[in-house]
Each structure stands twice: as C-alpha cells, then as structure tokens.
Amino acid sequence: MIEFQGVSKVFDDGTRAVDDFTLVLPSHKTTVFVGSSGSGKTTLLRMINRMVDPTGGRILIDGEDIARLDPVRLRRRIGYVLQAAGLLPHRTVVDNIATVPRLNGVPRAQARAAARELLGTVGLEESLAMRYPNQLSGGQQQRVGVARALAADPNVLLMDEPFGAVDPIVRAELQQELNRLQRELGKTIVFVTHDIDEAFLLADQVVILKTGGVVAQVGTPGQILSEPAEDFVASFIGADAGKRQLYLQHRQGDGDVTLVVDGDGRPTGVLAGSPAAPGADPR
Amino acid sequence: MSWTLDNLDLVAELTLSHIRLSVVPIVLSFVIAVPLGWVANRNPTLRAVTISAGSLLYTIPSLPLFVILPYILGTRVLSEVNVLVALTIYGVAVMVRSAADALASVDKDTRQAATAVGYSSWTRFWRVELPLAGPVLLAGLRVVSVSTIALVSVGAIIGSRNLGYLFLNGRQRNNLEEILIGIVASILIALLFDVILVALGRVLMPWQTTAPLRLLARQPSPPRQRGGASWSSSSAR
Known part of the structure; x- marks a missing residue:
C-alpha cells in the first residue's frame, strides 16, 4: 500500500506541480494517474521512488516513510518502466533485464539465467537475449523494459507513460499483456498516462488530475463514467462530446x-x- | 638504403624507446583527463575553468617546457621523467576537452533511467556513463596518440633516446635517408597505435558495431553494415 499524505511539490523555479495531494493506492491494484501535461502526474510517480522529493507532506510504502529510506536502495525495491523503455544501449537484452539483480549482488550467471526466463514472461523469444536494444522494435524494447522492472520481483511497479512511444496496434497488444501479467503477478502498479482510454482499460483506480496536481476525481472507471464529478472530468473523458453515451x-x-x-x-x-x-x- | 641497413639495430632500439615514451603519456593523460572531464561537467564555471586551463597548457611551447621541467620537478636534466611529464601535460590538455564532451554526450534520458532503476552515482559513472562516453573518448584518445608520438621526437633535443635522434643526427650529417627513416618509423608507430585503439574500441564497445534495426528492416535495398558488424544482416533478402 502506498499512501500520499498531504504531499506538495514546488520546484525551484516556483512551479507548483503538486498541491496537498492525499490518496491511498491499494496493494495489488493498478492505480492510473491521468491528466494532461502540467498536471503533475509524472511528478507524483517520481516521488514514489524519490527521483523527486516532495516539498511538503509524506509518502508511506507499507507504513514506512520513504523519506527515511536510502533512495538508491528504495529504487532497487521498486520496478520502473519508462517511456521509450529507457534501456541501456550498451547492454544486451539479458544484461538489461538483469540490471537490478546485478546491482543487488546476484552473481552474473544466475542473474542472466533468471533474465532469460523473464523473456518468456513478457512474451519475447529467447533468441533476442543477446541483441542490443537498437536491434529491437519499439514494442520489443518496451517488453524488455517491463522484464527489467520485474527482475528483482518488486512489490511496486511504476510505469511512466510506458506505451506512449509505440504505434497504436502494438500499444493495444502491450496493454492486453500488462493486464494478463497483472492477473498473474498482482503487483501494486502505479501507471501514468494522458490517454483516458488506456486508464480505463488498465485501472482498478483512476485518478484524474488537473493542472498543478489538483485531483479532479478518484474512482473506478465505472464510477467515473457514471458520475463524472465535475465538468472538467466530463470533458476529459469525452462525456460532454457524446463519446461516452452509447x-x-x-x-x-x-x-x-x-x-x-x-x-x-x-x-x-x-x-x-x-x-x-x-x-x-x-x- | 645502405645507412638504414647498417644501422638497423639503432633504428630498432630508437623505435622501441619511442613507443615506450609514447605509451606512458597517452595512458596517463587518459587517466588524468577523465576525472577532470567529470569535474568540468559539474557546472558551467568549472567547465570554463577546466577547458581554458587545458587550452592554456597546450600553448606552452614544447622546447622551453622540456628545458624548465628538471628545475620544477627536481629531476636530472637527462631524466626520462621530464619527457614523460611534458608529454602528459600536452596529452591532458587535448584530452580534457574530449573527456568533458564525451561525458556530456551521454543521453540524459539514459542517465535518468539508470538512476531510476537504482544505480548509485558512483556505479552509474563506471557502468553507464563511462562506457557510453566511450566513442567520443576514443576519438579524443586517437588525437592524443598521434600528437604524442609526434611530440616525443622534440625530446631528443634534451637528450631523450627516441626517433627524434635520427632527425637531429641526420641533419648534422646531412643524411636525408636517416631523417626519412625516422619519419617513416614515426608514421608506422602512429598507424600501429591507431589500429590498436580502434580494435580496442571494437572489443570494448560491441554495441557500437551492431546493425541497428532499421537497416535490417529496409528489405529492398541491400543491407548496409557499419564496418565489421558482429551481427550479420545477410539474412535480409
């Protein structure tokens, strides 16, 4: 369980990215932060693994205040999937997947063997193991990114617009795969996107954000569709344009x-x- | 060719010593310049200071430097250390800029991704930034290699035993062949070093020589390979 308690973030240049944000992200569920750019959704995500430190409030993971944890150790406990995968271009696919176990001191041979098994988990052929990231398609890179995030078997998985850079067909495929993985693995997933349909497809809990990290509505996709809390939400999900009325x-x-x-x-x-x-x- | 044939032993001895006198400064300037390049990337002021200092060092004329160094270092006038130190100074002067550029050339997103998955800044430097800076570092090192091999000869004026001796001696004796053989040997050393450096680059940076996907995907035109691709694209019809 991840808890945001009155979390704020004001950047050095005075930009208020997040304002007094309080929310519980239940364990083994997928919470999707959705909003347009400037809504603070990525900042919220990055505060969970201390890539960004809040200027106010605190964040607890399973009751532990993460401000007291060493950021490097914390990050190794949390899976992270980035847009365009964020793979290391000088490492082969297996070595990219084995990154975090290697950092944690797992012997190379063992880490690589585990990484090869993960290839199957994310739906990649083992023949890709020795390739470099630039020899993969965008969709394959993204799968490797997911495998890398899963390698240390973390409880929490952070996904920062992971499918934003691939074409719509591959994206739909990856979304289905993620839902399948989540049914099998039951991680606590925090997912950031600007695509409301992606949010409805993946989320147990959707958080719709307005500019400056202000929560417009929190709820299940069903709740948000049936009772948009305000005009902003209605317009964001396309209800006011008639798209949601069938x-x-x-x-x-x-x-x-x-x-x-x-x-x-x-x-x-x-x-x-x-x-x-x-x-x-x-x- | 008679002079050369009569003096093969001398030429061989001078060549070997020339190589030894070049290798040490090349390696040292790399080892010294990389941390300086890292420092230069901390903030714009440090960058300006480091790069300007490097450029200034390079403007010191070599001959006076060779002559002055014994007084600064307290070494004997004929000591090899003088030559090694002087050449290292020039090597660092050239290399520090390359090192700063090389480390700055590492993709910001890759660096951030490395931090996000749990690299500490120390391990990130060694395992991510340094390897990815490799291509630009190698380019700088190739320049240092050539310039060092050329500069070693100047050391002959203060008594260092290297191919420069053939230039001085050949001039005194008016022996063009002796001078030419010195030049040819220098060029051969420079070529040899360059080949070794490029080969090292291939071995240490295998990801550099693999064919990117888009070259493979382009079916109709014949696949173009960036030299020596270890992952052949011959399967493309």
Missing part, C-alpha cells in the same frame, strides 16, 4: 444486427448476442 441501433435487413453507436452516431461495436457473424452478411 445507443443501440437496430439494423433491419442486415442480418438483424444491433449496433452500438456513440452520441455522434458513430458505431463503436455490435451488441453481443445479436446475430453478427460476418459470414451471414447477405451481400
């Missing part, structure tokens, strides 16, 4: 399919149970 549209003479369309009449899917087999299309 209607059923019965299509006659077209195999009796019931379409689901949004407020603008754009189809978003097909109602389950309605005869929608593509082969049944009379044309």
Whole structure:
C-alpha cells in the first residue's frame, strides 16, 4: 500500500506541480494517474521512488516513510518502466533485464539465467537475449523494459507513460499483456498516462488530475463514467462530446444486427448476442 | 638504403624507446583527463575553468617546457621523467576537452533511467556513463596518440633516446635517408597505435558495431553494415 499524505511539490523555479495531494493506492491494484501535461502526474510517480522529493507532506510504502529510506536502495525495491523503455544501449537484452539483480549482488550467471526466463514472461523469444536494444522494435524494447522492472520481483511497479512511444496496434497488444501479467503477478502498479482510454482499460483506480496536481476525481472507471464529478472530468473523458453515451441501433435487413453507436452516431461495436457473424452478411 | 641497413639495430632500439615514451603519456593523460572531464561537467564555471586551463597548457611551447621541467620537478636534466611529464601535460590538455564532451554526450534520458532503476552515482559513472562516453573518448584518445608520438621526437633535443635522434643526427650529417627513416618509423608507430585503439574500441564497445534495426528492416535495398558488424544482416533478402 502506498499512501500520499498531504504531499506538495514546488520546484525551484516556483512551479507548483503538486498541491496537498492525499490518496491511498491499494496493494495489488493498478492505480492510473491521468491528466494532461502540467498536471503533475509524472511528478507524483517520481516521488514514489524519490527521483523527486516532495516539498511538503509524506509518502508511506507499507507504513514506512520513504523519506527515511536510502533512495538508491528504495529504487532497487521498486520496478520502473519508462517511456521509450529507457534501456541501456550498451547492454544486451539479458544484461538489461538483469540490471537490478546485478546491482543487488546476484552473481552474473544466475542473474542472466533468471533474465532469460523473464523473456518468456513478457512474451519475447529467447533468441533476442543477446541483441542490443537498437536491434529491437519499439514494442520489443518496451517488453524488455517491463522484464527489467520485474527482475528483482518488486512489490511496486511504476510505469511512466510506458506505451506512449509505440504505434497504436502494438500499444493495444502491450496493454492486453500488462493486464494478463497483472492477473498473474498482482503487483501494486502505479501507471501514468494522458490517454483516458488506456486508464480505463488498465485501472482498478483512476485518478484524474488537473493542472498543478489538483485531483479532479478518484474512482473506478465505472464510477467515473457514471458520475463524472465535475465538468472538467466530463470533458476529459469525452462525456460532454457524446463519446461516452452509447445507443443501440437496430439494423433491419442486415442480418438483424444491433449496433452500438456513440452520441455522434458513430458505431463503436455490435451488441453481443445479436446475430453478427460476418459470414451471414447477405451481400 | 645502405645507412638504414647498417644501422638497423639503432633504428630498432630508437623505435622501441619511442613507443615506450609514447605509451606512458597517452595512458596517463587518459587517466588524468577523465576525472577532470567529470569535474568540468559539474557546472558551467568549472567547465570554463577546466577547458581554458587545458587550452592554456597546450600553448606552452614544447622546447622551453622540456628545458624548465628538471628545475620544477627536481629531476636530472637527462631524466626520462621530464619527457614523460611534458608529454602528459600536452596529452591532458587535448584530452580534457574530449573527456568533458564525451561525458556530456551521454543521453540524459539514459542517465535518468539508470538512476531510476537504482544505480548509485558512483556505479552509474563506471557502468553507464563511462562506457557510453566511450566513442567520443576514443576519438579524443586517437588525437592524443598521434600528437604524442609526434611530440616525443622534440625530446631528443634534451637528450631523450627516441626517433627524434635520427632527425637531429641526420641533419648534422646531412643524411636525408636517416631523417626519412625516422619519419617513416614515426608514421608506422602512429598507424600501429591507431589500429590498436580502434580494435580496442571494437572489443570494448560491441554495441557500437551492431546493425541497428532499421537497416535490417529496409528489405529492398541491400543491407548496409557499419564496418565489421558482429551481427550479420545477410539474412535480409
């Protein structure tokens, strides 16, 4: 469990990134911070592993005030996945994955063997083990980044817009994979994104942030969709533009399919149970 | 060629000593310049001071430096130490700028990623920043190598035994062949050192010579390799 207690951050130049932020991030759940740039979401994330120190308030992990912990030790206990993976370009895939265990003093052969096993966990072939990061695709790099974050088996996983730099198809794949991993591993995940759909897809708890690290709403995706707390949230999730209001549209003479369309009449899917087999299309 | 054939032993002896007198300053200037380069990157003032000091050192004329050093160091006038110290000073002067640039060339995001996963600043320097600064450091070291090998000869004027002796002696005797053989031997040493440095770079920085993905992905055109790629792209049709 991660607790923010009245946390503030004012940077040296006077920018107030986070203002009196209080929140509990439950263990084994995924909490997603979502907001546009300047909302302090990345600052909040980086305060958890002390890449940024708060100027006010405190942060507890499992009841322990992290300000009293050595930052380097703390970071080795927390998995971290960055945008564009943040892999070390001079290390092979296995050695990148083995980074944290190696820093913790695990013998090289043992750390590498464990790293090879993790390749499978994140859905990569073992043949990639000896490649360098520049020989991988963006999606593969991102998987290696996740494997590296998991290597020391941390309880907490921080993910800073990890899928922001890959194309939409790969991103959807990685999101599904993350959900699968999370079902298997049950980590306490803190995920930062500016993409509300990504947030709804991954989160147990969504935190919508406004400029300056002010919380607009906290809740499950269901709560936020059904009761947006204010106009800002409604506009942020696209509810005011009709994107979140779905209607059923019965299509006659077209195999009796019931379409689901949004407020603008754009189809978003097909109602389950309605005869929608593509082969049944009379044309 | 008669002079050369008659004096092969001398040429060989001078060449070996020339190599020895070059290796020490090259290694020392690298070892001294890297920490100075690190210091230079702490803040802009330190950078200005370090880089200017380096440039100033390089403007000291070599001959007076060779002559003065015994008085400063308290060494004998004919001591080899004078030559080694003087050449190290010039080496550092050149190398400190390269070292500062090399360490500054390390990608900021990579550095931050290293910190975020739990490198202390000490281990990060040795295992991340120094290796990634490697290519620029190597470029600087190649310059130092060539300039040191050239400068060693000046030491002959204060009695150092190296290929410079052939220049002095050849001039006194009006023996063009002797001078030429000195030049050829110097160039050969410089080439040899350069080859060794580049080879060392290949061995120590294997990630530099692997083919990036985009070169492999470009199917229709023949794959282009950055020299000696250990990971062949021949599978690309």
